[in-house]
Amino acid sequence: MFARLYWGELRKQTSKSVMITLLIITAVLLLLTAVLFDSVNDLIDSVADDIPPEEGIEPIRDSYLTVYTPQSVEQQLTIYRALLDGAEREKEELGFDYYRNPDAVYHYKGQIAMLEYIRDNELYGVELAYASGLGVSTGARFTAETFVTTVGTILLLIVIIYAAIVAGGTFADEFKRGTVKMLFIRPSGRGTIVTAKLVSALTHSIAAYTVMFALTAAVGYAVFPASGAQTIYSFNNSAFTVSSSSNILGIMFATNLIEVLTYAVIAFAAGALTRNKVFGIVAPIILIEVVGMIISMFGLGRFFITDAADWSQFVGVSNLPYGGANFFISLPVWIVWTAALTVSAYLAVINRDAA
Amino acid sequence: MDAVLTVSGLTKHYPARGMAKGAAIKAVDGISFEVYPGEVVGFLGPNGAGKTTAIKAITGLCSYSGTVKIAGHDLGTEHNEALKNLGAIVENPDMYLNKSAEWNLKYLASVSDEQSLRKGFPPGEKLGRIISRRVEKALETVGLKSRATSRVKTYSLGMKQRLGIAQALLTEPKLLILDEPANGLDPDGIKDIRDLVRSLAAKNGIGILVSSHQLHEMQLMCDRVLIISRGKIVADKKIEDLARDSSGARRITVRTDRAEEAARFIGEKTGAENIVVDGGAVHFSADATVAEITKELVMAGFNVYGVSEDELSLEDVFMREVHSGAEEGENVR
Numbered sequence A: 001m002f003a004r005l006y007w008g009e010l011r012k013q014t015s016k017s018v019m020i021t022l023l024i025i026t027a028v029l030l031l032l033t034a035v036l037f038d039s040v041n042d043l044i045d046s047v048a049d050d051i052p053p054e055e056g057i058e059p060i061r062d063s064y065l066t067v068y069t070p071q072s073v074e075q076q077l078t079i080y081r082a083l084l085d086g087a088e089r090e091k092e093e094l095g096f097d098y099y100r101n102p103d104a105v106y107h108y109k110g111q112i113a114m115l116e117y118i119r120d121n122e123l124y125g126v127e128l129a130y131a132s133g134l135g136v137s138t139g140a141r142f143t144a145e146t147f148v149t150t151v152g153t154i155l156l157l158i159v160i161i162y163a164a165i166v167a168g169g170t171f172a173d174e175f176k177r178g179t180v181k182m183l184f185i186r187p188s189g190r191g192t193i194v195t196a197k198l199v200s201a202l203t204h205s206i207a208a209y210t211v212m213f214a215l216t217a218a219v220g221y222a223v224f225p226a227s228g229a230q231t232i233y234s235f236n237n238s239a240f241t242v243s244s245s246s247n248i249l250g251i252m253f254a255t256n257l258i259e260v261l262t263y264a265v266i267a268f269a270a271g272a273l274t275r276n277k278v279f280g281i282v283a284p285i286i287l288i289e290v291v292g293m294i295i296s297m298f299g300l301g302r303f304f305i306t307d308a309a310d311w312s313q314f315v316g317v318s319n320l321p322y323g324g325a326n327f328f329i330s331l332p333v334w335i336v337w338t339a340a341l342t343v344s345a346y347l348a349v350i351n352r353d354a355a
Numbered sequence B: 001m002d003a004v005l006t007v008s009g010l011t012k013h014y015p016a017r018g019m020a021k022g023a024a025i026k027a028v029d030g031i032s033f034e035v036y037p038g039e040v041v042g043f044l045g046p047n048g049a050g051k052t053t054a055i056k057a058i059t060g061l062c063s064y065s066g067t068v069k070i071a072g073h074d075l076g077t078e079h080n081e082a083l084k085n086l087g088a089i090v091e092n093p094d095m096y097l098n099k100s101a102e103w104n105l106k107y108l109a110s111v112s113d114e115q116s117l118r119k120g121f122p123p124g125e126k127l128g129r130i131i132s133r134r135v136e137k138a139l140e141t142v143g144l145k146s147r148a149t150s151r152v153k154t155y156s157l158g159m160k161q162r163l164g165i166a167q168a169l170l171t172e173p174k175l176l177i178l179d180e181p182a183n184g185l186d187p188d189g190i191k192d193i194r195d196l197v198r199s200l201a202a203k204n205g206i207g208i209l210v211s212s213h214q215l216h217e218m219q220l221m222c223d224r225v226l227i228i229s230r231g232k233i234v235a236d237k238k239i240e241d242l243a244r245d246s247s248g249a250r251r252i253t254v255r256t257d258r259a260e261e262a263a264r265f266i267g268e269k270t271g272a273e274n275i276v277v278d279g280g281a282v283h284f285s286a287d288a289t290v291a292e293i294t295k296e297l298v299m300a301g302f303n304v305y306g307v308s309e310d311e312l313s314l315e316d317v318f319m320r321e322v323h324s325g326a327e328e329g330e331n332v333r
């Protein structure tokens, strides 16, 4: 029963016009960004060619890569320890107000942990790039990695909107047309229908993001050179590793997908609760961002779903999550919110009069 | 024979917004009835009587109190088992307008249970084939085969009603519920639906509950009518019993120039009951003969254009049961 309902929903939720619009937007975005980045690269090259190579000055195209020495690591450790001291003192003074701002203590602790990792593993004399939630620093010139991660971040917003349209509209449409009655008098049970609709909307969201991300990666690697620079990856400021900069693609894909799916669940619940397309689609995106901002002003940002769904902030040491946040707080917070939204969607559909 | 639908003490109250606290709209107020296989039962009542609400409860679309059993299965406790025996149009035929009739029916089949779909087909037959056959048959039954692949958006109202019936018939249910299937149809369309309903009951033994406020239509289509007014069933009559009113008296109609005056006169002179004035006509129940009444009226100086003994129509029953005693208005108490 579920399988047939699921396929039916998949077909129904497929809107050719929306999909074509999505593809056109992606294509335009890819084209414009590729042209822009390519001309910036040309500009950098022409400037770099004009500067005669000089002893002691590193070539401009590699300026974002860092080469550590034992001395530079110790030097920076001293600086960051002092900064951490200051941040910790401030945290004590501010009390609860501290949580209204990005978490400096978390940030400096991460920097220190990374430097200690470099020291312990003697990563001296190697050109290193950093990975962060927003991408990877692979030098001044745009590389395939920087292209994909930059466009990927913009794509995230577009796919969130698509996910909200599909997930938020699925019940609203059915109620508006009255076809929900036809569905509910079939002997499949309302719970099964909710599951089929939710899983189908999530499938659409995953498929849309996967296709768009794959297209971006294809264009990125076709037009720009892969950097492949040795890159420091960190997770939750505590686990570190060094590997090729291209691994950022997988990390970004995964963390963005979590965000897309979260917004799909939010829109789905809003649509099922309000039975209204506007509230199901537009409201969650706007409302939840506004609510998220207000909540974080009260120092509780880490307990709200918008912040907890953004796992990219736990990749890389340069990010500044909200005060008190870390992955092991966000994960349960995220689970509780998504579960609560899903359950409320079920309850709203199963217990309320359908007509 | 076991009833295909058993409703007892069915009640649905809506909270009355903007009215006294605790007040409720008693949309359906403790109705009980049964529908048997092969029987066409009319659900007749004025706007707002509670027909659609009762149908929503019986089809499991809204919460209710009381019990509903479809083919012996309690809707409350064996929801899916009960619904396997049901086909229905609730309020309007609901469909995906941007898709074809064929698509709509196939989709509906895809969300129906396999057991019901396979009924009457040899075991081992491919489900896809069964669905195609069922869709074809349903389209044929309602005469939509030639337009099966056009978008429903392009259909006339009558075609949509027919597609609605095709949807309801798709899994060959034991109970068919149609909420105002003749709504908006022309006389030909109404006749088509009537013939279809009658033949489904007679040939396929389906128990059918049809709601309407088209009195004449109900009289032609149904074996029995339930008259519902302000949430309550006020009459439950076989069509053949309609010829007489509750006391068994004859119904007489007089056409005259001064109807109001004539009505008063007839009431005094003959002890007639249930006198209804309708334009130039006076309807009443009396034991007197046509000849006697004509004589009395002419002697009293009325211009009599016609006196006839009528079969008691559904309209009369309807008017009498719905308007007797209780005051008009919303069913709010």
Ligand SMILES: Nc1ncnc2c1ncn2[C@@H]1O[C@H](COP(=O)(O)OP(=O)(O)OP(=O)(O)O)[C@@H](O)[C@H]1O
Pocket (backbone or CB within 6 Å): A355, B014, B015, B025, B026, B027, B045, B046, B047, B048, B049, B050, B051, B052, B053, B054, B213, B330, B331
């Ligand atoms: N969702 C609702 N909330 C509140 N009251 C409702 C609701 N649905 C119906 N009602 C009320 O219940 C009563 C019965 O309505 P219902 O739609 O069942 O009547 P009906 O007999 O089908 O009328 P019609 O012939 O106009 O279709 C009406 O007074 C109506 O206002």
Ligand SMILES: [Mg+2]
Pocket (backbone or CB within 6 Å): B051, B052, B053, B091, B179
């Ligand atoms: Mg109605």
